[in-house]
Amino acid sequence: MKICITSQGNTLESLMDTRFGRAKYFLIYDTETKETIFLKNDPQGGGAGVSAGQLMVNNDVKAIITGNIGPNAFQILKSGNIQVLKGTYKTLKENIEQYHKLSMITETVKDHSGIRKAEV
Amino acid sequence: MKIAVLSGKGGTGKTTVALSLAQTINNAQYIDCDIEEPNGYLFLTPDIDKKLPVFVKIPRIDKDKCDLCGECARTCQFNAIAVLDSGVMVFDKLCHHCGACSIVCPQKAISKRDKKIGIIEMNKDRSFIQGKLDIGEPVGIPILKAMKTHYYRDLPVIIDCAPGAACAVVETLYNVDYCILVTEPNPFGLFDMKIAISLLKKLNKKFGIIINKAEKNKTIINEFCFFNGLEILMEIPFSERIAIDYSNGILPIANANELRTAFMNMYKTIENRVNYEANSVC
Numbered sequence: 001m002k003i004c005i006t007s008q009g010n011t012l013e014s015l016m017d018t019r020f021g022r023a024k025y026f027l028i029y030d031t032e033t034k035e036t037i038f039l040k041n042d043p044q045g046g047g048a049g050v051s052a053g054q055l056m057v058n059n060d061v062k063a064i065i066t067g068n069i070g071p072n073a074f075q076i077l078k079s080g081n082i083q084v085l086k087g088t089y090k091t092l093k094e095n096i097e098q099y100h101k102l103s104m105i106t107e108t109v110k111d112h113s114g115i116r117k118a119e120v
Numbered sequence: 121m122k123i124a125v126l127s128g129k130g131g132t133g134k135t136t137v138a139l140s141l142a143q144t145i146n147n148a149q150y151i152d153c154d155i156e157e158p159n160g161y162l163f164l165t166p167d168i169d170k171k172l173p174v175f176v177k178i179p180r181i182d183k184d185k186c187d188l189c190g191e192c193a194r195t196c197q198f199n200a201i202a203v204l205d206s207g208v209m210v211f212d213k214l215c216h217h218c219g220a221c222s223i224v225c226p227q228k229a230i231s232k233r234d235k236k237i238g239i240i241e242m243n244k245d246r247s248f249i250q251g252k253l254d255i256g257e258p259v260g261i262p263i264l265k266a267m268k269t270h271y272y273r274d275l276p277v278i279i280d281c282a283p284g285a286a287c288a289v290v291e292t293l294y295n296v297d298y299c300i301l302v303t304e305p306n307p308f309g310l311f312d313m314k315i316a317i318s319l320l321k322k323l324n325k326k327f328g329i330i331i332n333k334a335e336k337n338k339t340i341i342n343e344f345c346f347f348n349g350l351e352i353l354m355e356i357p358f359s360e361r362i363a364i365d366y367s368n369g370i371l372p373i374a375n376a377n378e379l380r381t382a383f384m385n386m387y388k389t390i391e392n393r394v395n396y397e398a399n400s401v402c
Contacts, residue, residue: 047199047214054193054202072211076202079209 001031003099004056005092006066010038012093018067021048027092028059031100049073056082065095121394122277124296128312130283132304133332133356136366138280139163140373141300144383148276151267152250153292155238155260160280163369166248172240174251174263176217177232181208185229192221192230213258238263246270264291276387285312285319293320297394299327300353305339313341317350326393328353330386353386 006023008015017023026039039059043051049069053076056064064077065087077084087095125138135152139160142150152158179192179201190203200214201221212235222230238253240263251267253260271277279296282288293299299320303309313329320327331341334355345352356362356379362372373380 043199045198047196047211050199050202050211050214054199057202057204072214076204076209079206080204 001062002060003029003031003063003065004059004061005029005087005095006064007038007092010040012036012096013091015091016065016067016087016089016095018089020064020066020069021050021052021073023052023066026052026055028061029096047072050076053077053080056080065099121298121391122271122279122296123298123300123390124279124281124293125300125302126281126285126289126293126316127283127302128285128314128316129303129309132302132309133330134283134302135160135163135280136332136356136362136372137300137302137330138278140371140379140383141387142276142278143371144373144380145276145387147247148278149247149249149272151271151277151279152248153264153267153279153288154282155251155253155263155288156282158250158252161248161250163371164248166243168241169244170242172242172266173236174238174240174266175234175236176215176259176262177219178212178215178217178235179210179221179230180233181210182229182231183207185227187227187229189226191224191226195220195224213256216259217262240267240270242270246272260288261291264288268295285316289316290319290323293323293325296325298390299325300330300390301327302330302332303341304333305331305335305341307340310340310344313344328390328393331355333358353389354382 005027006017006020007025007027008017010025022043023041026041028037028039039055041052049072053073056077057080061082063083063085065085067087067089069084088098123141125134127134139150142148150160150164152160186208188203188205188208192208193201193203197220198214198216200211202209219232222232236254237257238251238260240249240251242249249267249270251263253263279292281292301313301316303313328351329345330353335358342352356372361375365372365375373383
């Protein structure tokens with residue numbers, strides 16, 4: 001299964017980025033093969049959350065570990081049945097270890113301002 | 121002749137100046153382009169005769185025709201569309217109504233639907249027009265564009281801009297002949313005025329400056345204008361009387377003939393600048 005962790009850099013020693021749509025990098029991590037792929041994220045203008053959400057859907061990600069998530073991205077991830085998990089402000093490595101220990105899986109991230117509603 | 125009143129910094133006196141000018145010259149049309157918070161009507165109390173809703177075109181997806189190929193989401197420059205296995209999501213508030221999605225859709229599954237974003241209000245002789253953006257709507261440019269079709273052709277048009285120097289101001293300034301920049305003598309006024317000036321230069325507009333709440337001693341604005349060769353059209357003195365009148369909905373020209381004369385003279389100056397002079401400043 002593929003999961004995504006928002007990251008401030010492109011190594012496993014990098015800190016988790018607490019933003020989702022405007023995170024510097026996305027780490028796509030395969031929980032079975034332990035394969036890691038870093039995707040650079042450089043959104044120009046508006047709709048960063050939507051494009052990041054679409055990227056998750058396109059990459060067949062099943063769970064996201066991040067800090068905060070906006071209403072637009074939240075709606076996409078919800079519709080795409082992608083789990084949103086609250087990470088800790090530590091390195092990606094530590095977040096992955098924590099994920100494997102399932103110690104954080106209980107806490108999910110809530111969208112932080114639910115005023116925007118998309119028409120489906 | 122179309123004269124726009126802008127400021128950079130908010131609260132410097134755009135409405136005071138625009139209304140005073142419109143009330144001083146004959147047969148002028150006053151346009152309130154501060155569509156997020158129009159306030160000119162508080163002073164003019166016009167009889168609103170016509171209310172015209174403004175619509176934009178938002179994509180509508182035909183679920184039967186759509187095969188979820190994702191071309192619309194890839195094309196959208198504003199990330200207003202997401203395509204999932206379960207369907208297409210359209211984010212109205214991110215949409216800039218360009219219509220690219222419907223052009224690229226291979227299945228012709230995207231049509232357009234109207235969405236109201238605000239209204240234009242005017243009185244019978246159109247001497248007063250204001251635009252109002254609906255609360256929560258992020259893009260007001262279509263309202264400003266629609267308002268332009270109601271401008272007077274041959275009589276003076278005084279346009280009260282939104283504060284700042286962003287899209288709404290740029291759109292308002294496109295077809296004006298002259299710009300009045302209202303500022304106040306403090307570092308904030310100067311800082312924001314510089315931003316507004318760089319916009320006016322980029323748009324190649326003729327402009328002059330009004331210092332509102334001016335003090336007797338020369339100030340940083342006077343200094344800046346002197347060293348940069350910018351024209352100061354008028355200085356409106358810092359006065360408690362004007363502030364009291366303003367909070368009662370009375371314009372400063374109502375109780376001060378010398379100000380009315382000053383506005384009249386300024387209008388004549390502007391006429392000269394527009395009609396007889398090549399770009400006078402910058």
